[in-house]
Amino acid sequence: MSPRVGGGWARLALPRLITPDLIRRSEPFAWIVALVGGALIVVAPFLPWAYDDAALDDMSVAFYPSVLQFLALALGAVIIAGTLLDRLIPRRRGSRAPGWRRGARAAATGALIYLALIMVTIALELGGLINVEPGGWLALAGAVIAFAGTRLIEPAPEPRFGELEGPAVVEILAVAAFMGAAFFAVVFALDFDDGGGFVCFVTFVGIAAAVLVRSGVMAWYSGVSSRRRPVLVTAAILAAILFPFTQGTSDANLSIATQVIIFAMTALGLNIVVGLAGLLDLGYVAFLGAGAYVAAMLSQSAFATIDVQPPFPVVMLISGCVSATFGLIIGSPTLRVSGDYLAIVTLAFGEIFRIAVLNLDGISGPDLTHGPNGIPAIPDLDPLGYDFGNPPPFLGIFAPLPRFANYYFLLLLILLFVVLVVTRLNNSRIGRGWIAIREDEKAAEAMGVNTFGLKLFAFAGGAFLAGLAGSVKAHHDISINPGQYMFLESAFLLSAVVLGGMGTVVGVLVGATLLKLAPEKLRDFAELRLLLFGVLLVVMMRFRPEGMVPSRRRQLEFHEEDEELAEKLDEGEPVPAEGART
Known part of the structure; x- marks a missing residue:
């Protein structure tokens, strides 16, 4: 040999x-x-x-x-x-x-x-x-x-x-x-x-x-x-909790960390749709925007358009349910199609959401979102009278904490909940049904899997998680406008799922962290950021298409055949024509 x-x-x-x-x-x-x-x-x-x-x-x-x-x-x-x-x-x-x-x-x-x-x-x-x-x-x-x-x-x-x-x-x-x-x-x-x-x-x-x-x-x-x-x-939890204490009074890094968590939570919701159920969604950022706009309209901002201010936990549930409803609305008529057609429909939905938000300005439609001006001056959260704009005094005894420490700990708690939900779903009968649909929808349907119901649940469940993230994002960013929810954001979310490892929790977290952190640190190369992003995609798809932290199933799908062919060549065995790659 x-x-x-x-x-x-x-x-x-x-x-x-x-x-x-x-x-x-x-x-x-x-x-x-x-x-x-x-x-x-x-x-x-x-x-x-x-x-x-x-x-x-x-x-x-x-x-x-x-x-x-x-x-x-x-x-x-x-x-x-x-x-x-x-x-x-x-x-x-x-x-x-x-x-x-x-x-x-x-x-x-x-x-x-x-x-x-x-x-x-x-x-x-x-x-x-x-x-x-x-x-x-x-x-x-x-x-x-x-x-x-x-x-x-x-x-x-x-x-x-x-x-x-x-x-x-x-x-x-x-x-x-x-x-x-x-x-x-x-x-x-x-x-x-x-x-x-x-x-x-x-x-x-x-x-x-x-x-x-x-x-x-x-x-x-x-x-x-x-x-x-x-x-x-x-x-891992202890390291995440200790992170704010390493930043002193600097808001910059902790603000980036909170944005990374919001991005990761949204990517985990998309991972249900794309990574588990195998449904290509190119307009997923619309669900994040729906949750953010609901939270902004129900906030205590002077520019809020709904004169109701329920407690924030209720606002989170409403935001998640509104996003899930949008998921059901877009999913019910469109999940009969698949592949490229589904991608086109979801891309259109993302653009429809952005255009609808622009038109709800009181001129082209009812004044709900103030059109291109968005909803500014969204106040900090104040559950039970506790102002999230001030660092937690009982945690700042040994070292002062930045302003975003409160949001960081809240988002970390929500992220743990989302990780628990996604992990449980992944290992449940529903998760196995999604994987069966991803692998071969016709075979899954022939085996008695309710393919339409599970796909609809994937759309609604992923949208609900994005709505939760959006409700906190509105208060964290202080203001929202339609420019924050363009197609490019959906592309970045999808890239985080693919680069990290579709179907895995840790992989999506790693991919989301890298793709959200890199643009913040590459502001000196503003003109080259998209070029570097494209190079990263090409390199990853060529040398590690299964992602940075792939699941065992995905790893075998991409490399098992290559290893078998290499071993046959080493041992001098003939390779059948159908086994060769074209």
């Missing part, structure tokens, strides 16, 4: 340059090349990378590495450690190799991408590659050498650590350490004021995740998190 050349990157980019015969001949010295490249990456951060301190996080000082330079150093250390451990620690014949070699290879590929991105960012921010100092070029050269060296080493078989069990204390500490690292990464990313630095840091986080996956550590952690789920959930 001939050795495989490696992962998708190698098979795609270097199918003729790196052959099995070349790997066999270069094996004795390839590991030395990888070590040399890793050593250059470790040494380079102690030299200046940029001519001016205005680029990224000040890489212009010798012997004083910045944070982004330290991250490059960490990748170099992983390359060295993985290569040495794989070379020096023998293993018995026939046993599965640990993931050191695979981890070193992933780190070398990631270092090349990361350092090339840093060089490009320095050139963009300072006005040309001439501003890149020798230390930067040395680091990039080390990454190229390490990449070549690790590619010339025969790939190791995939490690399988998922079934390994350790002491309970070790597993609990591992869960806590992982959540602590994730919490620190989020806080650190929010503190980046430089858009280029934010992109580089997020890229490093993605590379670190890829190294953990390729080395088998993530498979082991997945098994640990499954066994220690209560600890994982507790740690």
Whole structure:
């Protein structure tokens, strides 16, 4: 059996340059090349990378590495450690190799991408590659050498650590350490004021995740998190609660965090429609807008058009029910169609909602929304006389909290409720019915599944969750207008579901966080934000179409056939024509 050349990157980019015969001949010295490249990456951060301190996080000082330079150093250390451990620690014949070699290879590929991105960012921010100092070029050269060296080493078989069990204390500490690292990464990313630095840091986080996956550590952690789920959930909730206390009195980051939660709640509702039931909805933002407008019209604003101010919990229920009613209205006549026709109908509904809101201005129709002016001056929530515009005094004893802390804790509570509802639905008979409809509606109907009723319930349930999010969004944003609910927002919501992982809760939360956080941090690249978004979509759809945190079912759907074909080719078996991709 001939050795495989490696992962998708190698098979795609270097199918003729790196052959099995070349790997066999270069094996004795390839590991030395990888070590040399890793050593250059470790040494380079102690030299200046940029001519001016205005680029990224000040890489212009010798012997004083910045944070982004330290991250490059960490990748170099992983390359060295993985290569040495794989070379020096023998293993018995026939046993599965640990993931050191695979981890070193992933780190070398990631270092090349990361350092090339840093060089490009320095050139963009300072006005040309001439501003890149020798230390930067040395680091990039080390990454190229390490990449070549690790590619010339025969790939190791995939490690399988998922079934390994350790002491309970070790597993609990591992869960806590992982959540602590994730919490620190989020806080650190929010503190980046430089858009280029934010992109580089997020890229490093993605590379670190890829190294953990390729080395088998993530498979082991997945098994640990499954066994220690209560600890994982507790740690996640605790980290979310502690986040406002890390922001001091700064409103900016906490305002972004509250917007991320609103976006994530809405995306979870869309996940029911698209990810579970398989119904493509391109006008979903209309349900969010319906909930927001209902809350604004029932608020105590001087511009509110309905002279009724019920308690806010009642307003939330009314907003959710109005959005769910819209879901039923649009769903009843249109769910008889599917595919592209359903997408066109939902897109039209989103535009109809926006145009209707524009026309309810007292001239073209009744004065309910004030037309293009919207409803401004929406006051802060004041349930039981407690003003949400002031930080909670009983929580600010040790550190003052920003203004949006009250909204953050309220939204966090609602998000936990939404996650609980979506998780329960996903694992229930209704959720299995939605998945059956998504896979094959005709087969599901033949097996007795009430396809129309379940699809209608998916539309109404997802719309209700969007209405809940909209009711809080109106008070959080202080004012609302039709421009906030355009088609582009629906596209971003759909992208969050697809990029994160359709049908999963954690994946949608990750996708929503990334897509809502990135535009806020890339305001320096206002003209390039949509371009970067498009590049991200293309890269993800090519190399990870199942999403960042996919469900097991979706992962098998996208990759099972490729793995089977690769194994047959390795073993020299004939591949039938119908098994080949066209």
